Amino acid sequence: MSTRRARASGIGGGYPVRLSRRGAEVVLADGLALEQAREFNLRGQEYDGLEEIRGNGDIIVMDEAYTTFKELLNIDCKVITIEESYEQAMELRKKFHDFVCKHGVDL
Numbered sequence: 001m002s003t004r005r006a007r008a009s010g011i012g013g014g015y016p017v018r019l020s021r022r023g024a025e026v027v028l029a030d031g032l033a034l035e036q037a038r039e040f041n042l043r044g045q046e047y048d049g050l051e052e053i054r055g056n057g058d059i060i061v062m063d064e065a066y067t068t069f070k071e072l073l074n075i076d077c078k079v080i081t082i083e084e085s086y087e088q089a090m091e092l093r094k095k096f097h098d099f100v101c102k103h104g105v106d107l
Contacts, residue, residue: 012053013041057082073099 011026015037018025028037045053049065059080061069069075073095080088100107 011038013038013045015041 011034016027018027026034026037028034046062049062049068050059051062052060054060061078061080066078069077069092073092075092075095077088077092097107
């Protein structure tokens, strides 16, 4: 494993890190550049239904995920904001719970 220092902010996605008093160090497999890891994260977020994570932390939902939220759960949410993320998560949790109960899923 090789270690590359990178600030925790500014590189969206999940990375293996080593924490110390000096801060966080991104720890990548040998031969994997930080830019390659970043590209993997960006491509992977599409599978989570995320189009973009803006610099201010707002999340833009992909059209397909937005349509699913709207049609199946009656949630009209294209942008998830930092300020409203807790309330948005609680609404999603409740609506998803109602949806699965309506369709006979035991929780």
